[in-house]
Amino acid sequence: MTIFARFAVLLNDALDALVAADALPADLERKNVVVEPPKDAAHGDMATNAAMVLAKPAGTNPRALAELLVAELQKLDSISSADIAGPGFINLRLDPSVWGAELTAIAEFGDEYGQSDIGTGKAVNVEYVSANPTGPMHMGHCRGAVVGDALASLLEFAGHKVIREYYINDAGGQVDTLARSAHLRYLEALGETIGEIPEGLYPGDYLKPVGNRLAKEFGNKYSGADEGEWLALFRKEAVSDMMDMIRGDLALLGIHHDLFSSEAALHEEGKAEAAEKYLRKNDLVYDGELEKPKGKEIEDWEPVTLPLFRSTQYGDDQDRPIKKSDGSWTYFGADLAYHYQKSQNADRLIDIWGADHAGTVKRIKAAVNALTGGETEFDVKLVQMVRLLRGGEPIKMSKRSGNFVTIADMVEEVGKDVVRFTMLTRKSDAQMDFDFTKVIEASKDNPVFYVQYAHARICSTLRKGMDEEGFAPSAEHIDLLGAEELALVREAANFPRIVESAAKAAEPHRVAFYLNDLASAFHTYWNLGNDQPDKRFILGQNKQLSEARLFLAANIGQVIRNGLRLLGVEAAESM
């Protein structure tokens, strides 16, 4: 329970006391009452809106109610003062021992400080990346990958059981293209002259090693053979190599999935048929004609009859086909079966998608709703486009020429931590610009270093305290800490609250911004020591205060580490 939640309980008790004294109606809705940090730290340690929220339904005015409440709250030892401010806020100042206790709690919980149980062990499946297994990861995949990974960590920390899943689209037409491209490279590896890669195949050099491997493994067995003899095999082999490569790229970003699910396997197991059968039985799939698409002229348009899912019943613009006219499954047809499969092992599903797939959200939500009878919570988190720039000019990425910025390039140039932190310091439903040149040039000014530097400073101070004076962090005399030090504790105590709200909102970027605030508070305090030597952490002549301050520093460091861990960013010990 966060320190704010604990005071919310005390506030609730105070309200009960007013009810018991007939000063307040018993049946008031209290859910909008909050205890939170005040906007301005000068207002105190905590603030509540209780009087403003409850005054109207209680038939009184905010100030009058606030006065009653203040009288109750002041009875508590842990509250040193309660004042009414502005339109009816109640600002609380806490007894310093409360902050001391919180500081000790950070030390006790260590890596677990900030953990929450609001997830109540509910199993959440987070599906992210799921890039097509046809080439290396490029920057277009990066944001979703990082956001998904951080979200998964965050939910885990907030008390969920998390499954990190990757869906391998290894059944569509693009995999045939991959197989043919790999076959060409295979011929090349056998010494044949292949010339320029034909239009419609993947030209990238990354397929050369695949060709080499296949040549080594199969010799010239498939060099003059009909496509029918090798296509399935090459598909499987090439996909496997691509997935190895993708896993390698993800590892560079520090991303690891628990589960890789194959679309092809889904079909082999007849999952899509089963879903279709179920939906037909419930009259949610029928044979019908597709409408002519609007807003776009299609020359060879002809109406066809296909099995359609009634997504219009769930607010979609039109019913959607689950099979193509050649009888094979559409992406959607497979996808609904896939989501049904995921729902078997999770209470909640979260998909991280690129914004270019926004148009398909309604239909898949509808399908999950239909297949699970609304039992499984399902959210799609859309991650908006990243516009890639170099020196202010948009980078033209062309698959044809194989000219795109890969994640491997990016990580090599600016480092994993910078890439991750940059992607995580904006909310994901707004577009962002990522200027390659700027990020590389300004890498020294990158906000990630600001946070890491605070941590490094702390580590260095702890080392110095030990090496030069033999001082070790100790909670023994934390009552010696003054207002400035306790302000730092107050900032650190915000962490559990941020974890909870970020998890609830599925917004990992809040953690990044919080860490920036915490680092800022630390740097500010640190610099007090420049002008006022008695504010330094290590005071040779005062062991007790030094050890208390080192204890403070150590635990600020602990919170920074915990936060960075959620973001997948290293907590540097020196810089």
Added chain:
RNA sequence: GCGCCCGUAGCUCAGUCGGAUAGAGCAUCAGAUUCCUAAUCUGGGGGCCACAGGUUCGAAUCCUGUCGGGCGCACCA
């Protein structure tokens, strides 16, 4: 034409369930280093929160409309 997302300082972005004087970084200007890491700190300038209505004690936040930008709109993935 329709759907989804966005519009906050010169730039990149935060802004919690509707709450107090709208914040940070970069850039810019003025300062701080015989001192625990200056990759830091302190201060200044810079805002019609796109625009117009509405809801209410109170709106950057919620609703409606307008304008502007992005993405999508076969059976592709």
